[in-house]
Amino acid sequence: MANYSTNEFKGGLKVLIDTEPCSILENEIVKPGKGQAFNRVKLRNLKNGRVWERTYKSGESVEVADVLEIDMEYLYSDGEFWHFMKTDDSYEQVAADANAITDAKNWLKEQDIYTVVLWNDAPISVTPPNFVELEVTETDPGLKGDTAQGGTKPATLSSGAVVKVPLFVNIGDVLKVDTRTGEYQNRANK
Amino acid sequence: MDNWKPTAQLESLQIRAELLIKIRQFFFERNVLEVETPLLARTTATDVHIQSLEVLSVDSVLDTKFYLQTSPEFAMKRMLSAGSGAIYQICKAFRQGEVSKIHNPEFTMLEWYQPGYSQSDLIDEVESLISAVLPIQAIPKLSYREVFQQQLGFDPHNISFKKLNSFAAEHIDVGAQQLSQTDLLQLLMDAIVVPHLPKNIFVYDFPVDQCALAAIKKDSDGQEVAKRFELFCSGMELANGYYELTDSNEQESRFEADKNKRQELGLPEYPLDSKLIAALDYGLPNCAGVALGVDRLCMLAAGYTEISKVISFTTDKT
Numbered sequence: 001m002a003n004y005s006t007n008e009f010k011g012g013l014k015v016l017i018d019t020e021p022c023s024i025l026e027n028e029i030v031k032p033g034k035g036q037a038f039n040r041v042k043l044r045n046l047k048n049g050r051v052w053e054r055t056y057k058s059g060e061s062v063e064v065a066d067v068l069e070i071d072m073e074y075l076y077s078d079g080e081f082w083h084f085m086k087t088d089d090s091y092e093q094v095a096a097d098a099n100a101i102t103d104a105k106n107w108l109k110e111q112d113i114y115t116v117v118l119w120n121d122a123p124i125s126v127t128p129p130n131f132v133e134l135e136v137t138e139t140d141p142g143l144k145g146d147t148a149q150g151g152t153k154p155a156t157l158s159s160g161a162v163v164k165v166p167l168f169v170n171i172g173d174v175l176k177v178d179t180r181t182g183e184y185q186n187r188a189n190k
Numbered sequence: 191m192d193n194w195k196p197t198a199q200l201e202s203l204q205i206r207a208e209l210l211i212k213i214r215q216f217f218f219e220r221n222v223l224e225v226e227t228p229l230l231a232r233t234t235a236t237d238v239h240i241q242s243l244e245v246l247s248v249d250s251v252l253d254t255k256f257y258l259q260t261s262p263e264f265a266m267k268r269m270l271s272a273g274s275g276a277i278y279q280i281c282k283a284f285r286q287g288e289v290s291k292i293h294n295p296e297f298t299m300l301e302w303y304q305p306g307y308s309q310s311d312l313i314d315e316v317e318s319l320i321s322a323v324l325p326i327q328a329i330p331k332l333s334y335r336e337v338f339q340q341q342l343g344f345d346p347h348n349i350s351f352k353k354l355n356s357f358a359a360e361h362i363d364v365g366a367q368q369l370s371q372t373d374l375l376q377l378l379m380d381a382i383v384v385p386h387l388p389k390n391i392f393v394y395d396f397p398v399d400q401c402a403l404a405a406i407k408k409d410s411d412g413q414e415v416a417k418r419f420e421l422f423c424s425g426m427e428l429a430n431g432y433y434e435l436t437d438s439n440e441q442e443s444r445f446e447a448d449k450n451k452r453q454e455l456g457l458p459e460y461p462l463d464s465k466l467i468a469a470l471d472y473g474l475p476n477c478a479g480v481a482l483g484v485d486r487l488c489m490l491a492a493g494y495t496e497i498s499k500v501i502s503f504t505t506d507k508t
Contacts, residue, residue: 007287018365029290033420033430034402035239035376037287054363055377 003061006039014046014067017054021046021065021119030055046117047099047124065119072116074108082108084116084123096123106161107132107179128179133188134158136173139165197498197507205492206500209484210280212323213300220315222276222302227265229282230256233463235263236448237402238455241286243295257460258284261481262301263403264466267434270303270477271469278302280484291496292426295505298484305475309417309433312478313392316421316429319482320390324490329421331392333409338375341383346375347397347413372399384422394419403441404432421482423490431480438470 004013009027016022026042037058044051046067056062072084072094081095082105094116100123104114107128115127139155152164155175163177165184176185196203217224234242234257243258259265262279269277283299304312317329338346342357349357351371358364358374361382369377375397387393394417395409401416409415417433435441445462452459488500498504 029293030377030380031288031290031293032376032380033427034237034400036373037239038373038377038380040381052363054365055381056364057367057369057373060367 002064004064005061006056006058009039009041014065015043016063016065017043017045021067021124023067025051029058046119049125066121068118070116070118071113074110074112074114076110077105077108082126084114084126087113094118094121094123096126100124101126104128104179106159106182107134107177108159109134130179131176131185132159132179133174133176134161136165136169136171136175139169139171141170193507196502197504198500198502202488202492202494202500203502206488209323209488209491213280213319213484216319216322217278217302220276222278222304223274225266225269225274225277225279226281227259227262227269227279229259229284231259231265232256233264233461233465235260236445236452236460236462238448238451238457241457242460243284243286260285261299263479263481264463266301266303266479267466267474268469270305271472271474276302276304289506292486292489294485294497294501297497297501300482300484300487301479303434303477303479305477307478309394309419309431309478312431312433312480313394313419316431316480316482317392320421320423323487324423326390326423329390329392330388331394332387333395334393334397334415335395335413337383337387337393338378341386342378347415372397375400384425387422389425390421390423392419392421396420401435402430402432403435403444405435405437407433423486426486426489427483428486428490429480429482431478433478434474434476436470436474436476438467441470442467 004015009024011024011026013024014021015024022043022045024041025044028040029037030040031037039056039058040053041056042051042053071087073087075083075085081097082101083093083095086092104126109132112132116123117125134157136155137158140153151167153167154162155165155169156162163182163184165175174188176188177183178185230245232254240260242260245256245258247254247256261283262281266277266279278301280298280300282296284296286295288295304315313331320326320329335345335347338344344357354371354374358378362377395415396418398406398414398416401418404416404418406414407417419431420427421429449459485497485500489497492500494500
């Protein structure tokens with residue numbers, strides 16, 4: 001079991017805290033003039049995204065976590081799992097469950113590349129790229145003069161996500177969407 | 191590749207030079223004598239939280255192990271005992287393993303001692319010095335007890351370990367680590383208390399366990415406290431001062447306690463400074479002394495939050 005000591009702490013290190021895989025975001029040294037040195041560490045839980053701080057006495061050590069962040073291609077979903085494949089020609093696949101896929105499931109498009117975090121080779125989170133292009137599968141025609149909702153209407157995308165779009169958007173249009181906010185950016189029709 | 195260049199800009203070095211002139215002027219006007227004491231000594235501070243740099247000399251004249259000083263305190267106290275009167279020194283001090291935005295292993299200390307001063311007299315003098323070199327006028331003064339009571343609602347001198355643990359747990363996550371009473375108070379001071387205090391503040395009368403080389407006396411409420419004060423400026427510890435311990439027996443037993451703690455923790459053992467003990471035996475005049483970080487003072491004068499911006503070549507870049 002490999003360990004990191006506090007004097008090796010730095011941003012990006014993947015560690016096991018209370019049996020959960022975490023990434024060190026920041027490491028601040030606290031050293032009162034006549035006292036014990038401490039490391040104030042900001043951590044992100046890689047399973048649930050929670051960010052918090054823990055203070056360690058200098059000299060303490062934490063376990064290294066076997067965590068990898070890699071790009072993978074989305075293949076398909078069987079309803080229970082979402083399947084991704086490594087992009088390194090190895091054809092290796094992993095299956096992400098509902099806990100890992102969370103919001104990313106709104107932005108999935110076959111053959112698009114997603115960032116998958118693997119812990120002990122199992123996917124624990126999936127992050128879409130900042131922007132995706134998805135086709136509109138359902139939306140009302142958007143009659144002119146219909147300003148009941150301030151000039152926007154809902155549209156369902158091929159991934160199942162529903163976004164607010166301008167009235168001129170039609171079924172079949174490919175839209176660019178910001179996955180972080182769920183907001184329509186522009187039409188991306190070729 | 192620019193790694194040969196100084197880590198500080200010329201402008202910072204100019205501000206630094208001006209600061210040194212002002213400091214010397216301050217002491218000149220007050221008749222405090224500037225002294226120089228050795229950077230190399232055969233003994234060193236035994237505080238368990240300070241690790242000294244060792245220097246090996248293998249020539250025929252001085253074949254021994256020396257330590258680079260962590261502060262000029264011991265030599266200056268010997269001078270005081272020999273009748274020097276008020277003295278000050280601006281010198282390099284060295285500490286192993288202290289690297290951070292506000293720490294460099296080699297740093298500049300301003301240390302001075304005033305025979306006949308009480309803790310509060312010296313606090314006033316430190317305030318005068320700060321006013322002379324920075325655009326700061328009056329600095330509030332609160333006791334350690336007051337700041338804890340204000341910010342956290344308990345008396346740090348009289349709280350049970352159990353209660354302190356639960357208070358600390360509300361504010362700081364330390365996982366399953368077992369921390370001492372002193373560790374917890376220091377963490378709370380750093381994480382909660384200081385950030386909510388005025389930008390510049392003196393805190394005085396520390397808990398007995400954090401006394402270092404300060405005398406222990408009863409405060410106005412009959413509570414035993416260490417006559418120690420700290421000056422915080424912009425969240426940084428800038429100065430650490432004491433109404434000095436003059437009792438040689440008490441000093442010797444503190445050194446013994448340090449030695450035992452070092453053994454317990456598997457830390458290197460340092461020889462006891464018997465010459466300091468002898469000087470205290472002879473008679474250290476009642477005095478108050480203070481150590482101030484000149485590099486941090488420069489950071490405040492020049493407006494930087496990183497010590498590398500005010501040191502010509504930081505240790506990691508020499």
